[in-house]
Amino acid sequence: MALPTTARVVRLSAAPVGLPTPGDFAVAEEPLAAPGPGEVLVRNRAFLVFSGLRTLIGGAGSGLPLSRIAPGDALFGPALAEVLAAPEDGPLRPGDLVTHLYGWRSHALAEAARFTPVPSDFPDPLALVSTASAGYGGLTRSAGVRRGDVVLVTGAAGAVGTVAGQVARLLGAARVIGTTRSPAKAKRLTTELGYDAVLVPGERPFAEQLAEAAPDGVDVVLDLVGGEQLTAAVDAARRGARFALVGALAGQLAPERPGGDAPSVVDAFRVVTLGLTLRGHTGLDHPDLEAEWRERLAGWLRAGKIAIPRTPVAGIDRAAEALTGLFTGNTFGTTIVEL
Structure with a gap:
């Protein structure tokens, strides 16, 4: 040929x-x-x-x-x-x-x-x-999801978030909460992909919505957004909560910003007193991650436990x-x- x-x-x-x-x-x-x-x-x-x-x-x-x-x-x-x-x-x-x-x-x-x-x-x-492997890496390497955790995934309707909620559940999370800009997408995330609750920032104050969805706080945050959603997540964190910072959609989706930042106001006193961990996640720090993700993804797909x-x-x-x-x-x- x-x-x-x-x-x-x-x-x-x-x-x-x-x-x-x-x-x-x-x-x-x-x-x-x-x-x-x-x-x-x-x-x-x-x-x-x-x-x-x-x-x-x-x-x-x-x-x-x-x-x-x-x-x-x-x-x-x-x-x-x-x-x-x-x-x-x-x-x-x-x-x-x-x-x-x-x-x-x-x-x-x-x-x-x-x-x-x-x-x-x-x-x-x-x-x-x-890019779904970034969510898997954030949950397993940077945040370390444990059985019974309450997990928050910001920006849940994209490539990473739609899969990350399912992965969090497979890893043992007891409750999985997401965020998205669209009420229609919020419905799909709960009806099709197993999210327990999905918040829509802009409908009501986001911190108020998060307090209702997780009255006892959150244990793990997979943050794909930054900005005010990260601020509210820190305020809602339980003692010892772990944050995996994977994305910056708040900056990338803002017409007035250049796409390379997503400023957030984080309560440093709360981070200290509750022993919170905020860690940026990049696949370059975990060269073994992709092979592990492919193996686990193949198993979950064959078993019908995950959708992409x-x-x-x-x-x-x-x-x-x-x-x-x-x-x-x-x-x-x-x-x-x-x-």
């Missing part, structure tokens, strides 16, 4: 003013080199649309684990792909499925080490194109529209562009 000689690639065409719009991006047809020694060529089947791109595009923040994206640069992110060509002396063969970080394009060419094989018996390969909600988007030409949909709240679960 003849190998492709071009690829379609999504690039940032202009620096956004406020939240990105589809006009800030362009899809280009570009030459695709033939594989060299030690290189693998893949055809992408799907790639992830994730809110962290706002930070990379906005040029804000410091100490970021991923490269910034300037006008003219290609976007990137997790993807699921089929191998088209691979070194004969390597472990991959044409037809194999792999995951990698060269999303936002139709084809990708890179060194073999950049691709992670998907086991042939994995129940749902598309489930690996997600998705918002599918058809075709690379709608990828920029899918990204802006994250900021307007038009998605639920993991947003995937299917090619």
Whole structure:
């Protein structure tokens, strides 16, 4: 079979003013080199649309684990792909499925080490194109969920939160509370994904809602938002509560902010007197996490114990529209562009 000689690639065409719009991006047809020694060529089947791109595009923040994206640069992110060509002396063969970080394009060419094989018996390969492992890591590594805990997940309707509530329950949590901006999404989280209560900040004072949902306080907080939700969570914490800070949606979704911060006012006296632990979580600090997550996810999927909600988007030409949909709240679960 003849190998492709071009690829379609999504690039940032202009620096956004406020939240990105589809006009800030362009899809280009570009030459695709033939594989060299030690290189693998893949055809992408799907790639992830994730809110962290706002930070990379906005040029804000410091100490970021991923490269910034300037006008003219290609976007990137997790993807699921089929191998088209691979070194004969390597472990991959044409037809194999792999995951990698060269999303936002139709084809990708890179060194073999950049691709992670998907086991042939994995129940749902598309489930690996997600940031859900960050929630699992936050709950197991940074917060350490214990049986009987009351768990709060802020920003529960996104890729991480829709899965994290289920994971918290599987790890033994007695009560799981979430937050979201949408009453309709709140209903889905409780009826479809097992959340005991879901709060909608903006309907009423958030601290008041949280006090009603967790009258005795919370033991674990998986925070994907920051801002006033983190402030209220600290105020509602029980003695010894553990916080895993995983995201910063309050800053990434705010048009007036650059996407690289999410300021919060935290009662330091309460942190001290109650012995609270607030720890930032990043997968770079836990290199063994991804393999563990894949193994546990496969088992839970086979047993029918977990669901991976998705918002599918058809075709690379709608990828920029899918990204802006994250900021307007038009998605639920993991947003995937299917090619």
